[in-house]
Amino acid sequence: MRISVIGTGYLGAVHAACMTRLGHEVVGYDTDSAKVDSLSRGVSPFFEPEFGAVLESALATGRLRFTSSAEEAVRGAKVHFICVGTPQQLGSDAADLHFVDAAVQMVADVADCDGLIVGKSTVPVGTAQRLADRLNRDGSRLELAWNPEFLREGLAVRDNLHPDRLVFGVTSQHAEKSLMEVYAKIIDDGTPYITTDLATAELVKVAANSFLATKISFINAMAEVCEVANADVVTLSEALGYDARIGRRFLSAGLGFGGGCLPKDIRAFSARAGELGASDALTFLREIDKINMRRRDKVVTVAGTLLGGNFLGKNIAVLGAAFKPNSDDVRDSPALNVAAAMHLKGASVRVHDPKAIPNARRQFPTLTYCSAIDDACRNTDLIVLATEWDEYRSIDPRLFLSLVREPRMLDARNAVDYDFWSEAGWQVYALGRGALNS
Numbered sequence: 001m002r003i004s005v006i007g008t009g010y011l012g013a014v015h016a017a018c019m020t021r022l023g024h025e026v027v028g029y030d031t032d033s034a035k036v037d038s039l040s041r042g043v044s045p046f047f048e049p050e051f052g053a054v055l056e057s058a059l060a061t062g063r064l065r066f067t068s069s070a071e072e073a074v075r076g077a078k079v080h081f082i083c084v085g086t087p088q089q090l091g092s093d094a095a096d097l098h099f100v101d102a103a104v105q106m107v108a109d110v111a112d113c114d115g116l117i118v119g120k121s122t123v124p125v126g127t128a129q130r131l132a133d134r135l136n137r138d139g140s141r142l143e144l145a146w147n148p149e150f151l152r153e154g155l156a157v158r159d160n161l162h163p164d165r166l167v168f169g170v171t172s173q174h175a176e177k178s179l180m181e182v183y184a185k186i187i188d189d190g191t192p193y194i195t196t197d198l199a200t201a202e203l204v205k206v207a208a209n210s211f212l213a214t215k216i217s218f219i220n221a222m223a224e225v226c227e228v229a230n231a232d233v234v235t236l237s238e239a240l241g242y243d244a245r246i247g248r249r250f251l252s253a254g255l256g257f258g259g260g261c262l263p264k265d266i267r268a269f270s271a272r273a274g275e276l277g278a279s280d281a282l283t284f285l286r287e288i289d290k291i292n293m294r295r296r297d298k299v300v301t302v303a304g305t306l307l308g309g310n311f312l313g314k315n316i317a318v319l320g321a322a323f324k325p326n327s328d329d330v331r332d333s334p335a336l337n338v339a340a341a342m343h344l345k346g347a348s349v350r351v352h353d354p355k356a357i358p359n360a361r362r363q364f365p366t367l368t369y370c371s372a373i374d375d376a377c378r379n380t381d382l383i384v385l386a387t388e389w390d391e392y393r394s395i396d397p398r399l400f401l402s403l404v405r406e407p408r409m410l411d412a413r414n415a416v417d418y419d420f421w422s423e424a425g426w427q428v429y430a431l432g433r434g435a436l437n438s
């Protein structure tokens with residue numbers, strides 16, 4: 001089947017390349033011509049494990065192309081996936097939908113045959129119906145469906161080709177049939193699929209992200225209690241996780257969630273519920289957000305205490321800039337947020353990350369970046385482990401003793417072996433593992 005993918009960022013580029021694995025002929029379109037050039041050359045504009053190889057092999061088959069020409073992408077395609085961004089609006093919690101609106105309008109204007117527009121972007125409930133109504137009103141020959149995407153950065157290729165489930169929000173059997181044709185191979189593999197209305201499909205995505213955010217903030221709220229009760233949140237989450245009704249995943253206390261999805265999605269969901277007259281139902285999401293943001297403040301406060309109450313003249317290494325390991329995405333990154341806050345308080349902050357330094361530098365040009373871990377840590381008064389890359393878990397604290405000015409480690413991700421570091425002579429503080437100086 002001939003498919004167009006509109007918007008080739010983290011989601012769209014991966015989706016476009018993966019669709020060729022299902023046997024389709026795909027043209028990816030983006031308004032960012034630098035991204036299009038890079039993808040066309042087989043060079044991923046972002047770091048995503050496995051994506052480079054999938055992109056290269058998809059281009060080699062001749063079934064994948066990228067273009068900045070809307071006509072080239074849209075004409076002749078039967079299915080058009082909308083994968084453009086839905087960032088938080090400036091000055092509001094609501095989602096900014098102007099990219100989605102523009103992308104759908106562009107496809108409607110340019111398409112030269114019947115077909116299906118399939119939204120994959122994460123949108124507030126009601127968006128798909130509004131867009132479908134607009135297409136109908138304009139007498140478009142295109143139909144609209146919503147097929148939310150659940151891939152995780154760092155595991156994007158695997159998640160896109162082997163999802164836990166597929167969700168099809170449709171208004172006709174024809175739309176359902178088209179989507180089943182697109183995903184035939186994945187459905188044949190035994191992946192469950194759920195066909196539903198547009199609103200439910202949109203809600204599945206934001207409800208899933210809200211649940212995950214809630215789990216993370218729940219354990220971080222427990223960490224706050226552990227910090228005052230002199231208890232250990234790592235042991236607490238291990239013990240909770242054995243309960244099959246609770247489960248261990250997304251129950252790691254630390255610096256909280258960030259990135260281009262969870263924070264803006266829960267805010268937009270709350271804002272939308274308010275517009276629909278159901279704000280009471282989601283007031284808890286505001287608390288989830290607050291708990292999450294408080295972890296960032298907590299790390300800065302603890303760092304100040306560990307440094308004797310003064311950041312001025314202190315050297316701090318921040319290990320990690322990406323919002324999570326195995327990604328170079330720094331959107332709303334807790335690590336960078338903490339690094340910038342300590343820099344503003346007068347510390348000299350050096351940031352290391354295995355993949356995200358170019359993106360981090362663009363966002364926070366005034367911070368100092370190091371490409372080697374030991375360069376970041378040399379002569380420091382404090383190391384803050386802010387993103388749990390494997391590289392940091394395997395640091396030998398004995399070897400780093402002679403490198404630093406003061407052997408202090410603030411483990412904001414509960415990533416290192418606390419006892420090993422303490423026995424090696426370090427003052428270690430890990431979030432949620434008891435009171436400071438206990």
Ligand SMILES: NC(=O)c1ccc[n+]([C@@H]2O[C@H](COP(=O)([O-])OP(=O)(O)OC[C@H]3O[C@@H](n4cnc5c(N)ncnc54)[C@H](O)[C@@H]3O)[C@@H](O)[C@H]2O)c1
Nearest residue numbers: 007009010011030031032084085086099103121122149153
């Ligand atoms: N990144 C993820 O892990 C992920 C997972 C699931 C869902 N989502 C959702 O997918 C959507 C896209 O997220 P992303 O992370 O890929 O964002 P992104 O910012 O990486 O990519 C969006 C792309 O859309 C392009 N674009 C904007 N307007 C356009 C237009 N009119 N025509 C063509 N291209 C246009 C931009 O240039 C950009 O390359 C969001 O709604 C997000 O919430 C993202």
